[in-house]
Amino acid sequence: MAILEVQNVSRRFGGLTAVSNVSFSVEKGEILGVIGPNGAGKTTLFSLISGFLPPNGGDVVFKGQSIVGQPPHRIAKRGLTRSFQVVQVFTDMTVLDAVTTAALLNHPMRAAIAKAEKVIDQVGLGHKALETPASLSLQDKKLLEVAKCVATEPELILLDEVMAGLTLAETQAPLKVIRDLRDAGMTFVMVEHVMPVIMSAADRMVVISFGQKVAEGSPAEIVADEKVREAYFGEEDLHD
Amino acid sequence: MKPEFFGILRSPVLWLALVFTAVLPLWLPSYYLHMATLALVYVGFAYAWNIVGGLTGQVSLAHSLFVGIGAMLASALLLRLGINMWVGMLIAALVSGMAGAVIAWVDYRFRLGHLSFALITLAFAEVGELVVLGWDFLGGASGLYLPKDQGNLQSFQFGGSSGYFWFLMLLAVLALGVNLAILNSPLGFFLRAIRGNEGAAQAVGVNVLRNKMLAMAISAVLCSLIGTAYARYLTFADPYLLASPNLTIEIVLLATIGGVSSAFGPLVGAGLLIPIGEMLRGHFGSMLPGLHYFIYGLLLVVVIIALPQGLAPAFSRLYRRFSN
Numbered sequence A: 001m002a003i004l005e006v007q008n009v010s011r012r013f014g015g016l017t018a019v020s021n022v023s024f025s026v027e028k029g030e031i032l033g034v035i036g037p038n039g040a041g042k043t044t045l046f047s048l049i050s051g052f053l054p055p056n057g058g059d060v061v062f063k064g065q066s067i068v069g070q071p072p073h074r075i076a077k078r079g080l081t082r083s084f085q086v087v088q089v090f091t092d093m094t095v096l097d098a099v100t101t102a103a104l105l106n107h108p109m110r111a112a113i114a115k116a117e118k119v120i121d122q123v124g125l126g127h128k129a130l131e132t133p134a135s136l137s138l139q140d141k142k143l144l145e146v147a148k149c150v151a152t153e154p155e156l157i158l159l160d161e162v163m164a165g166l167t168l169a170e171t172q173a174p175l176k177v178i179r180d181l182r183d184a185g186m187t188f189v190m191v192e193h194v195m196p197v198i199m200s201a202a203d204r205m206v207v208i209s210f211g212q213k214v215a216e217g218s219p220a221e222i223v224a225d226e227k228v229r230e231a232y233f234g235e236e237d238l239h240d
Numbered sequence B: 001m002k003p004e005f006f007g008i009l010r011s012p013v014l015w016l017a018l019v020f021t022a023v024l025p026l027w028l029p030s031y032y033l034h035m036a037t038l039a040l041v042y043v044g045f046a047y048a049w050n051i052v053g054g055l056t057g058q059v060s061l062a063h064s065l066f067v068g069i070g071a072m073l074a075s076a077l078l079l080r081l082g083i084n085m086w087v088g089m090l091i092a093a094l095v096s097g098m099a100g101a102v103i104a105w106v107d108y109r110f111r112l113g114h115l116s117f118a119l120i121t122l123a124f125a126e127v128g129e130l131v132v133l134g135w136d137f138l139g140g141a142s143g144l145y146l147p148k149d150q151g152n153l154q155s156f157q158f159g160g161s162s163g164y165f166w167f168l169m170l171l172a173v174l175a176l177g178v179n180l181a182i183l184n185s186p187l188g189f190f191l192r193a194i195r196g197n198e199g200a201a202q203a204v205g206v207n208v209l210r211n212k213m214l215a216m217a218i219s220a221v222l223c224s225l226i227g228t229a230y231a232r233y234l235t236f237a238d239p240y241l242l243a244s245p246n247l248t249i250e251i252v253l254l255a256t257i258g259g260v261s262s263a264f265g266p267l268v269g270a271g272l273l274i275p276i277g278e279m280l281r282g283h284f285g286s287m288l289p290g291l292h293y294f295i296y297g298l299l300l301v302v303v304i305i306a307l308p309q310g311l312a313p314a315f316s317r318l319y320r321r322f323s324n
């Protein structure tokens, strides 16, 4: 069963069409990779799905109901959260407090704190629970982004380049978290530029170029696809 | 509620401080008792304001409106319609709470941003003052004189300076308690998240509009309650004092100097500065007109420059250094 259906979604910024008639669906329990060159419209697509931007056309159906036009907090409450490519931290809040805020979506105070502690350990930030964002490295801030998403206990998470800047070895820990959560029933849509990472993590991939979906298929099919090579691999090196 | 909250409630320091404050009227000369009462009024205002200005990080200049509603409306209801002032206090608080929620809604709907929040709240406060000054029902420019206090508690009369001290202390403690309770409950997390980053707060399911409205409403209700009691203490509901945006500026200054991000900032700010201001007036007020304002202003500037985080964080740093 498809948990998310994106139907002919478009978004224009002035004269620029950042997302153009994009359609795809996400099955429950899968990890869908989204790739595409810089400026292809991936982040914009996430904003359209999560309610941060209204689309100019098309529909987004989550768990059988249209969520277009709903505010982000209501979409989060329904079970769909996103991370931000440009990390968005709560200044002045410790890691624990920030993740607790997210856990409060579905838990009362004490249970939320306990949930937050668990998630922070899970993503490997346990020893930094009482630090504020100012003292965190970019990588840790990205893990914090993941922890906030996970703590809301969503059914679908949109992760926007949470592993950018990590070495291949460093991606293993967050990848394991994602796989474990997937095994527990969560669904992921991931944007990632690091090819080996997304290739190994994703069950299926969607390729976006100039706002349009140009290919869809298994990682192996995607690597072999002519259009993808043209749009993507042709113009930049694999590690961006 | 976070367990820490109950820890604070059980803290002996808190109870000692409360008892110490509560026995002040038993020995303090009346001039100083008046000073202490004023300090309590402003501690209460500063805590009420801090819910919006500190926790949510929105510099509100609307708060004289809520104090004004509490003072002028409750007094007018008594004098014009014979409504018991306890009831008037609650009606005014309700009106203030709704006004606060509406102002927060207007700000959010029109997405006015940080600076604009200050400006639009100021506009509401200015309009409020004009309404009071122009509407005879609320006393107009000459204000409202309340009947002489005959010690009748049922009529909202507290029978002398000790009674008012204790009642205003109760309200100040209420404002402090509400702050601590919010800080340690989901609302406090939501407000701090909103202060930190609205978009990120929404992404994890925080209803920004609802929480901002709630914060503003709670803050307004507290200001209004204290406003009613303050007017009764002064036996004169003076619009130029109680409905003037200048009052908000004072409150903002006290909270800022105490430290907005600290739970005890408003207490330290108002608790220290109001008595200092009054004493300066006592000493220098008759020497040269305006001299005490000048000294007071200079003092504030020095504190703001030297301790941009406020007095309370500086004190707690000192305390930690000595206890180590």
Ligand SMILES: Nc1ncnc2c1ncn2[C@@H]1O[C@H](COP(=O)(O)OP(=O)(O)OP(=O)(O)O)[C@@H](O)[C@H]1O
Binding pocket: A013, A016, A018, A036, A037, A038, A039, A040, A041, A042, A043, A044, A045, A085
């Ligand atoms: N708020 C906005 N206003 C105007 N233009 C925008 C806005 N957001 C994105 N764009 C433009 O839309 C296009 C798509 O941007 P988007 O950030 O979605 O790309 P992306 O695929 O996420 O790129 P990257 O890989 O660099 O993150 C870009 O040309 C970008 O400049």
Ligand SMILES: [Mg+2]
Binding pocket: A042, A043, A044, A085, A160
């Ligand atoms: Mg992007």
